Each structure stands twice: as structure tokens, then as C-alpha cells.
Amino acid sequence: MLKFDEELFVKVVEKEGLSFQSQIEEIVDHICHKGYSNIFLIGAGGTIAMMYPYEYILKSQSTIHVHAEIAAEFIVMNHQHLSEDSVCIFTSVSGTTEDTIAAVEYCRKKGATTIALVAEPNTPLTKMVDFCITTGSEKHSFDTFFMLLYMFVFRFMYNNNEFPQYEQFTKEVSLLPQAILSAVKSFDQKAEEFAIKYKDTEYHMMVGSGNLWGNTYSYAMCILEEMQWIHAKSIHAAEFFHGTLELVVEDTSVILLKGEDETRPLVDRVERFAEKITNNLTIIDTKDFTLDGISEEFRKHFAVSINWAVLSRISVYLERERNHPLELRRYYRKVEY
Incomplete structure (x- = not known):
């Protein structure tokens, strides 16, 4: 990889x-x-x-x-x-x-x-x-x-x-590191395909909820905006229908982060809407990954780690496809503010 x-x-x-x-x-x-x-x-x-x-x-x-x-x-x-x-x-x-x-x-x-x-x-x-x-x-x-x-x-x-x-x-x-390894290997091709398809996309909506809200917020801000200089907005699935939905058109990139906690139906609701409107819907769902040894009871908690790890595979391919190093900054830790 x-x-x-x-x-x-x-x-x-x-x-x-x-x-x-x-x-x-x-x-x-x-x-x-x-x-x-x-x-x-x-x-x-x-x-x-x-x-x-x-x-x-x-x-x-x-x-x-x-x-x-x-x-x-x-x-x-x-x-x-x-x-x-x-x-x-x-x-x-x-x-x-x-x-x-x-x-x-x-x-x-x-x-x-x-x-x-x-x-x-x-x-x-x-x-x-x-x-x-x-x-x-x-x-x-x-x-x-x-x-x-x-x-x-x-x-x-x-x-x-x-x-x-x-x-x-x-x-x-103690089984989580190997579960992460398995997940990133199985997702790697999809990560590369995403980066190739969206390397020139200027704006992404990222939607998540529950214990994946932090990852949603972080990836939009720290990776897409800070590390790739791509316009992005993190939207909580519970709030998507209070404003943001009006900006979705047929070519809008909408990235849904689906976990396995109690708030999953909130993301399902966004999915049902977005799939009717945009041709650029990406769904990253932790349910798609086999986590050997991890019980159903605890999967919802470990979804945080799995989701972040597979998102990180998108990052390295965006870096390559856009010829934009993840370490490159204009301002952060370079100027006083």
C-alpha cells in the first residue's frame, strides 16, 4: 500500500x-x-x-x-x-x-x-x-x-x-490494531479510486453523526482544508436538513460516514435524500468491514478507529493525485496570528 x-x-x-x-x-x-x-x-x-x-x-x-x-x-x-x-x-x-x-x-x-x-x-x-x-x-x-x-x-x-x-x-x-490493518487493506483500492475521481473536485460535503461526528469534523477541516486546500464543510447528519440540503445539486460531492451507534438512522436519512439528487455520493460504512474477534456489542465504539484509518488511505492518494504534500502549509505554524 x-x-x-x-x-x-x-x-x-x-x-x-x-x-x-x-x-x-x-x-x-x-x-x-x-x-x-x-x-x-x-x-x-x-x-x-x-x-x-x-x-x-x-x-x-x-x-x-x-x-x-x-x-x-x-x-x-x-x-x-x-x-x-x-x-x-x-x-x-x-x-x-x-x-x-x-x-x-x-x-x-x-x-x-x-x-x-x-x-x-x-x-x-x-x-x-x-x-x-x-x-x-x-x-x-x-x-x-x-x-x-x-x-x-x-x-x-x-x-x-x-x-x-x-x-x-x-x-x-488488543485485537483492534489487526482489525484496523484488515480494514485499510480491504479499503485501499476504493481509497485510490476516490482520489482519482475527485482529485479536481473543489468542494465536498462531509456528513456524520454520533461517535463519528468528530472524524467528520476533523477530516473536512484538518485534511481536506488544511492539508489539501480543498473547500469542505462538515455537517452533522441531525442538522443536514436545516440549511445545507439546499446546496445539494447533481454534481455535489457528498461523503457520508456511517457508523454503528444509535445515530445511524440519521445518516440513513441523509443517504435517502442525497442519492436522489447527486451523482457524486460516497458512503464509507464501518459495517462493510470484518473485524475479527470484535463483538457486535463493541463494534459501534471501535467504528471511530476503523473509520479514521480508512479515511487516512484517501489522504495519501489525494496527496499523490493532486501533487500536494500533506505537510504543505501557507500559514499554520508559519505566521503569527
């Missing part, structure tokens, strides 16, 4: 990523023993998008109070639920994202407990938080972060007497 090192993926995500389970359990158990009032999932850009699935999971599966917040807004809004009893979780690939660092400083001043997942070791963020998991590699960092966040969130739920299936769940988390 183009720009995919399977050996590196297994090393970073499976062998090294899964090794953090006991450390995560120790962190969560310590916090739960001490006591806490709520959880804040805080990020900027792709990392706040990464938090939305876990906010959805906690809101739909747990009584734990959770807030997913954009770092820069969070700092200025005087959030009335943040206190010394709050647990604040951050992720950062580089460990240097300014908005995230500022948010950590803000939380620490309030006395909250801070946790970070960081790819790059010995960076500012790794030294600021109370607890840090440093994965050590930018490669496949989102795949690893997603997996570690499952461990964090479901351990908190388990300790809240809400998830007795935790032991079985973690066994299936």
Missing part, C-alpha cells in the same frame, strides 16, 4: 500502544480513589475533534459528567463546572500546540488534575501535566491515541460501576 509501513504500524500501535494499559489503569484508579466531579476533554483542531467520540460515548453510556471543549474558547469562557475536582484530558502529537499548552496552564491554576497523551517525548506538554503517556512516535499517533482513550474512558466507567464488561472490552481492544 502507498506510504503504509505495516511493520511500523504493528510496532507503534499494537506492540507499544497496548503496553500502556496497566499504566492507564493505575492513573484512572488513583484518580477515582481520590475522587473527582467531572471530566473535561480538551483540544484544538484535530485533537478536539478526537475528543468528540469519547464525549458521545460517555454521554450515551455513562452518568459521568463530561465536557468536550475547544482549548482557546475554554480559557476565556470562565467555565463554571471546572474546579479542583475536575479531570482534564489532553492529546497532542507535537507536545507544543500553543492553545493546548495554554489550556493546561489554565487548568493547573484551577487545581484540576491534568492528563496528556503526547507523541513526541521531552516536549513542553509532557512536563506540564500531572500524568503523561508518551507514545514516542508521530507515526500513527491518532490510531494510538484513539486506542488509549478507549482505555481511559472505559476504565472510568468501570470504576463508576457502569461497565462490567471492561475485562472483555480490553481483550477486544
